[in-house]
Amino acid sequence: MKQKTWPCKSDGLHFTALPFLKKPNDSSAFTKPAKTRRSFFNSTPKTPSSSSSSSSSDFSALPYDVLSRIAASFTLPNLKAASxxxxAWRDxxxxxxxAMVFLKWGKRFKHGRGGVKANLSKALDSFLKGAARGSTLxxxxxxxxxxxxxxxxxxxxxxxxxxxLGDPAGQCxxxxxxLQASPPNTEEAIGWLYQASYAGHVRAQYQLALCLHQGRGVGRSLQEAAQWYHRAAEGGYVRAMYNTSVCYLMGEGLVQSHRxxxxxxxxxxxxxxxxxxxxHGLGLFSEGDMMKAVVYLELATRAGERPAARLKNVILQQLSATSRDRAMLLADSWRALPSSR
Incomplete structure (x- = not known):
């Protein structure tokens, strides 16, 4: 589903940055984020002494349903460590x-990787077998x-x-x-977005920021929206990077800073x-850096930004043939940095 990056026009107001609002107190309808569950494994278990057998350090006594719930969203490295x-835990x-084996084969069949042809039916079958064994992934x-x-x-x-079961991707x-339902269930959607966002899921953070920016299902708050945009941007979410830039440029929710x-x-x-x-190409053009401006404008043109093509052609007429060829070579060799989208 395509989504607009910037949700609405500015209302002209300028805000200074505020700290994150506290998580709503009423969270009884939702499970704790997966991040909280994983903290169970952060400490090294104590070895029970020979004179006493403390139940607090008897890991084998942990009920299977509790253990399986804790491990439901684990990746393979975490499962190996827990095993x-x-x-008792290994068994x-x-x-x-x-489930991790079925998950791996499911992804192979879905994307046609690992020497197998793409087959959506086989992929679904593999994922269902993994899900039946308790994997939230x-x-x-x-x-x-x-x-x-x-x-x-x-x-x-x-x-x-x-x-x-606490999986942030599932919550998001x-x-x-x-949100896409007809009619949308915005109140419950916001609750799940908060959970996934606090667990560090960048797409959920961006979606939550959009809802806060638009006042959709929650009170409109440019300050909190900007903070979630910023957090998602730092996590590598590209759309959030763009919106964070706009927030700084317009002074919406963040202290205005052109730098x-x-x-x-x-x-x-x-x-x-x-x-x-x-x-960015426009900005480079205004600063007089014609070569770099052409590179970014060419990239934007190839991605479908039509206004970029007109400005690029104007600048190209001012460059020498050598500079034009150099700019096109840079554009041809350009590769996007990895991101979490």
């Missing part, structure tokens, strides 16, 4: 490790395929299962599903945001 805690986590991928197949109710059901996808606006606009451009490439 080393004790024999209990066997279905999760099997497989649940989210199964939900995505159902969604792409137009079976949205089944997709949402898998998103919800993953979300309730479930929230977006609710920081230019910094984030360049970052967005270097990560492949076509509108940012156009606007």
């Amino acid at each position: 080393l805690v004790c024999r 209990a986590l066997k279905p999760m490790r099997e 497989a649940m989210v991928d199964a939900g995505l395929i159902y969604w792409e197949m137009g079976r949205k109710d089944e997709g949402i059901a898998w998103y919800r299962r993953a979300a309730e 996808n479930l929230a977006i599903s609710y 920081l606006a230019r910094k984030w606009m360049k970052r967005a451009a270097d990560h492949g945001h076509s509108k940012a490439q156009f606007e």
Whole structure:
């Protein structure tokens, strides 16, 4: 689904940056973020003394349903680490490790990688087998395929299962599903977005910022929206980089700073945001750096920004043939920096 980067026109007001609002107190309807669950493994278990057998250090006594819930959103490295805690955990986590194998094959069939042809049916079957063994990662991928197949109710059901087990991607996808519903369930969507955002999911942070910016399902707050844009931008989300630049440029929710606006606009451009490439090219042109301006304008033109082509052609007429060839060579060899989109 294509989404607008900047949701609405400025109302002309300027705000200074404020700290994040505290998370709403009423969170009883939602599960804790997965990040909180993972902290269980941060400490090294104490070895029980020979004279006493403290139940607090008896990891084998942890009920399977609790253990499986904790490990539901684990990746393979985390599962391997948890399996080393004790024999009971190793045995209990066997279905999760099997789920990782099905998850791997599901991705191969979905994208046609690893020497296999793309096959959506086989991919879905693999993801469902992984989901049946308790992996939220497989649940989210199964939900995505159902969604792409137009079976949205089944997709949402898998998103919800993953979300309730604390998976940030499941929480984010479930929230977006609710926002796209007819009629939209904005109140519940915002709740899930907050959970995923506090867990560090950058797409959820960007979506939450859009809702706060628009006042959709939550009170409009440019200050909090700008803070979430900024956090998602720092996490590598390209659209958030562009919006963070605009916030700094216009002084909406952040202290106005042309230097920081230019910094984030360049970052967005270097990560492949076509509108940012156009606007950064404009900035370079105004500064007299014609060569670099042409490179960014050419990139924007190739990405479909038509106004960039007109300005680029004007600048090219002012450059020597050598400079024009050099600029096109730089554009041809350009590669976008990796991002989390």
